[in-house]
Amino acid sequence: MLKQVLDSIFKKPATTKYPFAKAVMPDKFRGKIIFHPERCIGCKLCMKDCPAGAIEIRKVGEKKFECEIDLGKCIYCAQCVDSCLKKALEATKEFELAALERNKLKVTYHAESGEVSKE
Amino acid sequence: MHKVVIPIGPQHPALKEPESFSVTLSGEKIMKFSAKLGYNHRGIEKACEERTYTQDVYLTERICGICSHSHSTCFVQAVEEIAAVAVPKRALYIRTLIGELERIHSHLLWLGVAGHEVGFDTLLMYSWRDREVVMDILAMLTGNRVNYGINTIGGVRRDVSPEQAKQILKAMDTLEERTKYYIQIATEETTLIQRLSGVGVLSNKDALKLGAVGPTARASGVDRDVRRDDPYAAYAEVKFKVITDNHNDVYGRTLVRMGELMEAYSIIRQIINNMPDGPVAVKVPRKIPAGEAVSRYEAPRGEDLHYVKANGTEKPERVKVRAPTLANIQTVAKMLEDRQLADLPIVIAAIDPCFSCTDRLTGVRQQGKRSKNVMRWEDLHSYSIKYYQEHGIDFTDLNKKLAKLLK
Amino acid sequence: MIDLFYILIFPGFLFLSIFGLGAEFLDRKFHARLQNRIGPPWFQPLADFIKLSAKEEIVPDEANPSMFRMMPILAITATVTAFFYIPLWSAKPLLSFSGDLIVILYLLTIPTLTFFLGGWYSTSLYSRIGAVRALTQLFAYEVPLLMSIMAPALLANTWSLSEMAVFYSIHPILCLSNVLGFTISLISLLGKLEKVPFDIPEAETEIVGGTFTEYSSKLLAIFRLGIDIEAIVGASLLAAVFIPFGLNLPPILGFLLFVVKVLAIICTLTVLRTIFARLRIDQMVSFCWKILAPLAFLQIFIALFLKGIILR
Numbered sequence: 001m002l003k004q005v006l007d008s009i010f011k012k013p014a015t016t017k018y019p020f021a022k023a024v025m026p027d028k029f030r031g032k033i034i035f036h037p038e039r040c041i042g043c044k045l046c047m048k049d050c051p052a053g054a055i056e057i058r059k060v061g062e063k064k065f066e067c068e069i070d071l072g073k074c075i076y077c078a079q080c081v082d083s084c085l086k087k088a089l090e091a092t093k094e095f096e097l098a099a100l101e102r103n104k105l106k107v108t109y110h111a112e113s114g115e116v117s118k119e
Numbered sequence: 120m121h122k123v124v125i126p127i128g129p130q131h132p133a134l135k136e137p138e139s140f141s142v143t144l145s146g147e148k149i150m151k152f153s154a155k156l157g158y159n160h161r162g163i164e165k166a167c168e169e170r171t172y173t174q175d176v177y178l179t180e181r182i183c184g185i186c187s188h189s190h191s192t193c194f195v196q197a198v199e200e201i202a203a204v205a206v207p208k209r210a211l212y213i214r215t216l217i218g219e220l221e222r223i224h225s226h227l228l229w230l231g232v233a234g235h236e237v238g239f240d241t242l243l244m245y246s247w248r249d250r251e252v253v254m255d256i257l258a259m260l261t262g263n264r265v266n267y268g269i270n271t272i273g274g275v276r277r278d279v280s281p282e283q284a285k286q287i288l289k290a291m292d293t294l295e296e297r298t299k300y301y302i303q304i305a306t307e308e309t310t311l312i313q314r315l316s317g318v319g320v321l322s323n324k325d326a327l328k329l330g331a332v333g334p335t336a337r338a339s340g341v342d343r344d345v346r347r348d349d350p351y352a353a354y355a356e357v358k359f360k361v362i363t364d365n366h367n368d369v370y371g372r373t374l375v376r377m378g379e380l381m382e383a384y385s386i387i388r389q390i391i392n393n394m395p396d397g398p399v400a401v402k403v404p405r406k407i408p409a410g411e412a413v414s415r416y417e418a419p420r421g422e423d424l425h426y427v428k429a430n431g432t433e434k435p436e437r438v439k440v441r442a443p444t445l446a447n448i449q450t451v452a453k454m455l456e457d458r459q460l461a462d463l464p465i466v467i468a469a470i471d472p473c474f475s476c477t478d479r480l481t482g483v484r485q486q487g488k489r490s491k492n493v494m495r496w497e498d499l500h501s502y503s504i505k506y507y508q509e510h511g512i513d514f515t516d517l518n519k520k521l522a523k524l525l526k
Numbered sequence: 527m528i529d530l531f532y533i534l535i536f537p538g539f540l541f542l543s544i545f546g547l548g549a550e551f552l553d554r555k556f557h558a559r560l561q562n563r564i565g566p567p568w569f570q571p572l573a574d575f576i577k578l579s580a581k582e583e584i585v586p587d588e589a590n591p592s593m594f595r596m597m598p599i600l601a602i603t604a605t606v607t608a609f610f611y612i613p614l615w616s617a618k619p620l621l622s623f624s625g626d627l628i629v630i631l632y633l634l635t636i637p638t639l640t641f642f643l644g645g646w647y648s649t650s651l652y653s654r655i656g657a658v659r660a661l662t663q664l665f666a667y668e669v670p671l672l673m674s675i676m677a678p679a680l681l682a683n684t685w686s687l688s689e690m691a692v693f694y695s696i697h698p699i700l701c702l703s704n705v706l707g708f709t710i711s712l713i714s715l716l717g718k719l720e721k722v723p724f725d726i727p728e729a730e731t732e733i734v735g736g737t738f739t740e741y742s743s744k745l746l747a748i749f750r751l752g753i754d755i756e757a758i759v760g761a762s763l764l765a766a767v768f769i770p771f772g773l774n775l776p777p778i779l780g781f782l783l784f785v786v787k788v789l790a791i792i793c794t795l796t797v798l799r800t801i802f803a804r805l806r807i808d809q810m811v812s813f814c815w816k817i818l819a820p821l822a823f824l825q826i827f828i829a830l831f832l833k834g835i836i837l838r
Contacts, residue, residue: 001308001801004300005241008562014248015563026255028277030262051174077177077268082276091262125651133731144655147807236731238722238804244561310723310803460655461806464731 025093030078032094035067035109039088046080046089055080064111071097072105122150129158133236133464136474147459152452160478167438172198172407175435176270182440183476184265185228188221189418190440191270196351197414197427198272202407209397210274215353216390217261217269219383223294224253225419226376229471230301233373236464237314242304249297256290259283274400284391291384302377315370319454319466322367329453332446333421334379335470337363338371345417357389369469405433418443420471442476532620542606546754547571552789553796560800578747586740588649597644598745602752604636605759612762613691615780616773622688627679630763631672634718637756638664641727645737656736659807660727666814667717673822674707677829678767687766694770701769703832707825708768710818715760716798719753723802724810761791
């Protein structure tokens with residue numbers, strides 16, 4: 001034990017100075033879910049399969065849908081990504097999603113410009 | 120000497136999860152020990168009945184953070200048996216791969232926790248540093264470090280690519296070398312051996328009588344392992360040894376877990392080298408036909424049991440989970456007879472408690488009678504009102520106030 | 527007037543506090559590097575002290591408020607007083623008289639007594655168990671510590687630290703005969719400072735906080751500062767008794783040498799605390815009485831034997 005412990009002085013530390021040194025997640029990490037409104041057909045299979053009831057698809061016009069995801073309820077399982085027939089949902093690598101107020105966690109993806117807004 | 124009753128928990132630095140133990144001490148010697156469970160009860164079994172099978176896969180995964188894949192696989196196996204689905208071979212291999220990776224991460228976590236309980240913080244830091252290797256592999260394979268979400272009814276959701284397979288093999292080499300170092304520490308470090316030997320003794324007969332499972336039982340010479348006795352997933356096609364030990368104490372349990380780590384590396388190498396080609400999932404209809412099934416899985420802590428009853432709809436009728444810690448917690452009282460207070464944290468840690476898995480009873484045993492009675496929700500409601508009325512607490516005034524507020 | 531300067535600034539409270547906090551930082555940083563981690567920044571112990579002082583002070587209902595509050599102050603006073611008798615960079619400390627070695631050792635047992643009293647008067651279950659353990663541990667390590675420190679004093683034929691320093695600067699080769707005593711006193715110092723493997727009175731995973739369970743805010747900050755200063759005093763006592771060379775250098779160099787010696791002893795204690803697990807109280811008592819005490823006796827025999835030869 002003593003030898004290992006003394007050798008550790010000369011090795012690089014295993015910890016990092018987060019948040020000053022950023023942590024990068026691997027590819028296909030299940031972080032925040034984003035929505036591509038041009039591909040959505042409004043079948044609402046994602047809403048049916050979501051275990052937490054975090055996603056909501058609303059019709060705002062003829063073949064135009066907008067999506068609201070509650071980041072507080074979402075469990076980041078990406079089942080909606082698998083259930084979607086048209087690949088309109090995608091999982092990103094973003095995981096630093098903390099906010100100071102609960103209602104700021106609801107993210108809406110609008111139909112026209114695909115813009116994201118936090119209420 | 121004067122007797123003191125000291126509470127360990129629900130919040131205590133020795134426990135990683137809330138559980139209430141009440142210990143009667145005379146000086147440093149433990150006279151009596153009793154446990155009160157239920158602080159982590161979340162109503163998961165009831166919640167499973169309200170959700171579809173696909174949603175339940177994720178819900179059962181979150182019964183516990185460390186053995187998440189065990190619960191999810193156990194549930195999915197039961198549902199697939201009811202639906203009589205033939206899961207493709209490649210999916211079974213991938214499930215086994217993730218299961219063994221989970222076993223590695225759980226045992227390395229246990230090693231760190233055991234070190235911390237005896238005051239050996241260096242072991243905690245080193246073993247959790249090596250555990251990061253496994254967590255990174257799991258994040259690369261499944262998309263998350265815990266709660267992998269790799270299972271779906273009918274197979275798995277993701278495939279393993281050849282580059283990922285190469286990285287897994289490299290990680291296994293690193294981890295094997297580090298595990299050999301931990302085995303060396305466990306057998307040579309004097310203060311550690313002094314704290315672990317002779318502590319928490321559970322004889323073979325007691326282990327069988329109290330129904331211990333997993334490494335707790337295997338360290339007392341009970342040769343039971345679900346992976347060999349009742350093979351599931353790909354375990355029928357892999358060669359591995361079941362590690363037992365005759366020390367009957369915490370030291371034996373440490374050796375059993377270290378041995379299981381080495382076996383896990385060998386199993387993973389066999390799986391990667393022999394993985395068959397093919398699809399990773401088959402499509403299963405949303406409505407599962409009526410039937411019931413029991414499925415067993417060797418979680419890192421012991422034998423995990425799931426019972427699922429389906430009735431032809433999209434939602435299960437009944438899901439019952441028996442976690443391994445529930446079987447092992449009965450042995451703690453026996454192990455702590457005539458021991459000192461200083462042994463209590465390591466003895467509790469040696470059964471590798473996971474109280475999130477444990478708290479899920481819904482049976483009620485009536486006092487004095489031997490039969491078990493299952494209460495319906497309305498019965499429970501009227502029983503609780505009657506109980507409070509018998510103890511002199513009356514709710515009629517509060518009810519009137521509530522009615523007035525609601526009007 | 528000059529006395530006030532000595533007591534409050536140097537080598538009194540201010541100097542010892544800064545030195546104590548610096549030694550705690552070195553201990554924690556080195557401990558972290560040995561465990562392959564980064565460790566806290568240099569101002570961490572000072573930040574802990576300030577943060578603790580800013581919190582609300584809670585005294586348990588059934589505790590004795592005056593005793594409860596007095597214990598930390600007694601602890602820190604005793605350790606600071608003990609420091610005045612230790613030679614820093616010359617053979618002459620601030621205060622000295624013919625029996626000061628015994629006085630230092632006596633003053634160093636007062637902090638342990640305050641741990642016991644503080645834990646006892648807290649009336650909480652965990653505090654009481656920790657307090658009783660602290661006393662039990664005192665009975666275990668005190669005898670080896672006293673005997674191993676007594677051996678060099680026997681050889682030098684005096685109970686005064688300054689005269690011992692003078693003796694050893696005349697016969698420096700005799701320091702080597704005390705190596706066994708040095709090892710034993712290092713291990714016993716781990717017991718006095720309540721560090722692993724002897725941190726049984728404050729076993730976090732068994733009895734929450736031990737003696738300090740009910741302490742909060744300024745009292746806990748003063749207790750912790752007192753423990754840091756006790757580490758400095760213990761280490762400088764060992765440095766003065768077992769490695770008393772370089773006492774004829776000019777003041778600045780001599781002072782730096784003293785700092786280096788103390789920090790070297792503290793680093794050794796850190797390495798010892800990294801590689802061991804915590805012992806149970808019965809294991810610790812049997813280890814101290816069955817192994818350390820006989821070895822300390824052996825050291826005394828060596829000292830007496832050598833004294834016989836030198837006198838001849």
